[in-house]
Amino acid sequence: MTQTNPASERAAETHDIVGSGHTFGSVTDKISSIVQTTRTPKAWYVGFTISFAFLMLLMVSVAWLFVRGIGIWGINIPVGWGVDIVNFVWWIGIGHAGTLISAILLLMRQQWRTSINRFAEAMTLFAVSCAGLYPILHLGRPEYFYWLLPYPSTMGIWPQFRSPLMWDVFAVSTYATVSALFWFVGLIPDFATLRDRATSTTGQVIYGILAMGWRGSARHWRRYEQAYLLLAALATPLVVSVHTIVSFDFAVSVIPGWHTTIFPPYFVAGAIFAGFAMVLTIMLPLRAAYGLEDFVTLRHIRNMCYVLLASGLIVAYGYLMEVFFAWYSGNHYEAHVILNRFYGPYAWLYWALILTNIVIPQLLWFSRVRQNLLVVWLVAMSVNIGMWLERFVIIVISLHQDFLPSSWGMYTPTFWDWSTFFGTIGLFCSLLFLFLRFLPMISIFEMRELVHHVEDEAH
């Protein structure tokens, strides 16, 4: 499966978005064979087992959390939100790339998106699932999470609509719903392909149900294209809205370091940054493992590096503006926040953030770096870490020293903070492995379209 062919090498040279020499049949064969093979690769078993072990760690952590209460974490007064909300924002950020790639790039007619959108959408869904856990888990009384929903309570009590947490509920749940729909609709023609190619009855039945009667008629295709475009248009504002509203959790408060108007665009840029970094982080190993060099070409990687670089610079601008306004506002408390980031007890995290999020990604300016996939992967990994640190810096460092020095404190995550975090990574990876095994990770029909286009251009 990992064999390379001369076509892929040519693709690497020409920066094509699909390796040459592919026909409809070869594309379908290549992608569906990953799913329809009867011999699951050993590496898959190894990866899934490790991921599943971490998922079980999550189950244990959550069970203990429900038994003992959130005091098993390191949070305290003044740091009421710690690694839990850091992880929430981090996962939500990662969950941005999918919809961005699918919807916005679709509307902009960026054809190169085709080979990465399915995968990025799946990643979005899994990341949002991980993120969605935290707002519930971080509650003191998680059993009452539904009180945040506007359901017709017999007591006549509604949620408090002025609270950004309330907005979060709508933003995140809408985003999750639309992303899932978008993903599913995009999968329907491929489900039909898999149904038709399935050799086992089980496969035929399951893929058949999921294909929802798709026969590939012209009418189907017409309706399908309309629906997909509409969904893309619907999803587009969500890309901006989700992280904007997540940033309101902080921007609406009075806490220095949180109370900042720059947060919405800065968070959205950060989310795109984080999302693309995560797509690269996972795509590069998969490309190698499943021999997808023809579909995910160096041009894709180059484009993603460009996005990474651009969004990273917006984020850097955000950091710069925070420092500037702390000085320019003349606000004593804001100035303290920045000085505390520079020199305080958590300063090493701030400088690590600057290194991983701003300094290291600048390597992507160089085309030789962009062609060295190992270095690209390391840069993407650095951004993943940096974006986690960014949320830690914003949330914890702002909270631990706010207005009254008498109430200042320190925050140290406990074992259970980390086990929950790594547990959600386990959840994410487990879902990812299942996705790789049972669903086409690259859109087959869109790749066929692409091959068609490329052929047209060639002739």
Added chain:
Amino acid sequence: MTHPPKDARGAVRAALARKGGRELWRSLDELAGTPAFEQLLADEFPRQASEPMDAVSRRKFLGLMGASLALGGLSGCIKQPLETIVPYVRPPEQLVPGTPLFFATAATLGGYATGILVESHEGRPTKIEGNPDHPASLGAVDAFTQASILSLYDPDRSQVVTHDAQISTWDALLAELEAALAAAAQDKGARLRLLTGTVTSPTMARQLELFLARFPAARWHQYEPVNRDNSLAGARLAFGEPLSLLPRLDAADVILALDCDFLACGPGHIRATRDFAAKRQPVATGVPGNRLYALESSPSITGAKADHRLPLAPGRIAAFARHLARRLGIAAAGEPPALDEGEARWLDAIATDLTAQGRRGHTAILAGEQLPPAIHALVHAANEALGNFGSTLFAIPAVEHRPENQTESLRQLVTEMMSGTLDTVVVLGGNPVYDAPADLHFAEALSRVKRRFRFGLYEDETSAACQWHGPETHYLESWSDARAFDGTVSLVQPLIAPLYSGRSAHEVLAILGGQAGQSSHDLVKSHWKSQASPPDFEAWWQKALHDGLIRDSAPAQATPKSTLAKLDFPEDPGHGLELLFRADPTIYDGRFANNGWLQELPKPLTKLTWDNAALIAPATARKLGLASEDAVTIELDGRSVRAPVFIVPGHCEGALTLHLGYGRWQGGRSLAGAGFNAYALRSTAAPWNAGGARVGRTGERWELACTQLHQNMKGRDLVRVESPAQGNDHGHHAGGEGHHPSMYPPVPYPGYAWGMAIDLNSCVGCNSCVVACQSENNIPVVGKDQVIRGREMHWIRVDTYHEGPPENPRTYHQPVPCMHCENAPCEVVCPVGATSHSEEGLNDMAYNRCVGTKYCSNNCPYKVRRFNFLQYSDYETPSLKMLANPNVTVRSLGVMEKCTFCVQRINAGRIKAEKEDRRVTDGEIVSACQAACPAQAIVFGDVNDPASRVSRLKAQQRNYSLLEELNAKPRTTYLSTLLNPNPALTKG
């Protein structure tokens, strides 16, 4: 299994019919043994019945229950138990269910009484308030007294008699004690000794005399680890008799405190705080009415309140006192060691100030207990020279019964015990095995006594060293009487029947004195009946109980005349490192070590909880290469302890302060592992200050639970200080609310608008409010590890800030409860509306609605919200259930909580006023913190009423809001603190 009779049910029914319905429930037990009953069970529950009958399994229990229910139906429905139960047809007089009653009684500390009112809900005491009529209280109470209610319900209290650590009975103990007394009677008690603490109780004094009369050769020893040996000896030196000098600080314009923490320590400190704060109010010129100089070795809240504070080693303070006495013309001061330049400047300034025109009789010099007797004598003479006797200082004969040098008394006892000649020792109260000076080897001496009896509240270290331990009653469980610092007698009446099998000290003494069988009530009452009392004794008794004190029972004032012969001044021990032993500010001498409220109460200045530490000056720490939380070994005279270091700004150099009371090893769960035992270094020769200590580093760390890690205001305008000499210290004149623009119209508060004003000029940082709040609002204790994590639950905290050089900073206190902001940042961010505004301006918490997002706390600029990260409230311990205030919800895991302005008290007051069709009058509703405050620094009331006290305070120039620029419009505001510096000391 035998063959069943044909009709088992019929047989049982027949048996029951013979018994008759009324005996049904009692006869079940009897029936259970009959074959018929067993058969019935076998028929009904065949499997269960085949189980062996001896083990009471759950199944069997259920089987029995089922069978008894079935049987219950056999002869009619009898639902009421047979025992006499009393319906509430004729309730006790005055008792209305749901309405608390208040009873006057008195709490003692070190023998001295403070008059208190105890709130009682349907017969269970829940809260301690001060008795406004009592001279030692005037309505306020300190943290110790507040927290003593937790000791009442402490599940670790001694509950049974033990003999060699085995549970025994009072009968056995008394038989043994009677036998010992009978043996002692042979030689008139020559080998019988009694050890108690300080006794001021007139009844107990009489009982002691009876005991000594019965056993003329016996001896009564008294020992308190925190005693008044030095001041009594000083009074003997000066006046020839042990007089007590009572300060009236509301008459003192200038106060000089020589190592004297009169705001926190010693009998009468609550009254001293009240008088000091009253005099501290600004006079017309905006300057405080008094000026306080404090020379102290270890930082105290008195020093923090001083206009001028000088950290000096104890030996230097003594030298300073002698120089001052010489200035005042007292020859006995001798030739003191020379003062350095700075000290001399202070001496000049203070001497000039004390003797200034018009100051005669309006000053007071107060000497701390740690100073040697000769210095006390000099201070008496100095006060006399300044004309203070009769105006700011009043002398009365010592309040204690038979005042004696307690250290000497204990030493004599130990010498006798060591010689092995003693037959019987009775230890009543105290805990000498733990707290006796280390050089006496008390435990070893005690073990050489044949019969050792111990009566105490806890089964502690001393109990473990005695064969017999009898549980003593708590003061809220028994009758007694006691004298206050000024000699006023209070009757101590019980609020509740003894929870366990305890007996009072009076009942034990009655056995020793030959009055066995008399209850403490009878003993106390008969004592007072025997005193010259009015014709209608019953009415007099009722009134004394009602008032909580016996009027005019204070002794007549003496007119002291000092005659100083040549005084012996001890050598300055200031060689090497000095150790300063002090009573702990929260657990005192160790008697409160198992009291969670006091263990978790942040100590004034250091804000440490659950530990004592070796407090050290920054410069000394630097010299020794030590940092806070370093574990060190402290060695003195060949004895050593392992202790954590804690750096305290303003500590005198070359010394370590060690608080007593920690490092206990027996007597409860809360005290386990807390702190180190400073008594292990304390000797009879140097009980307070000991020179020649050595500190060795261990390289280990000792984690301390400190609730305030930053004591620097960072240039922020938090505590405002006004000083006439320098103008406003922060360049921001206090007063007047800033006007911030708002997009919204102002919210009208047509009814009441509750608000609070905290006068920082009055506040001394004594912590009384913190414990009062904890008691009133059912605030749980979380333990050391949770405090380290930053999860303490106090609704009001006392912030301490230092300003200036670390060797001698100015220190300010600021109590911070919830500010009840009108534009509360917490309210808008709660997604479920669990915290919202009341129409009277309270920021309310609906615990039931809270889901625990903690967003409100994050968004609170004052960080006054507290979260139940774990299940902190004790739902399990039965005795602690009785402690809870029934009007306040006991919070569960996962909800936010915070100061409510005592909303339960507001509601009670409003309901009362509405029933009487009137508005709530000013001062009718008092928050718990306000009630407890000895300095009357906290005032709560209706800010809609311009005549209310709180409105008048808020109208003052000094009024300001904390973090006013955030426009949260807090309803709690502060009045800036004032300084009255001496220009002679501020220059240069």
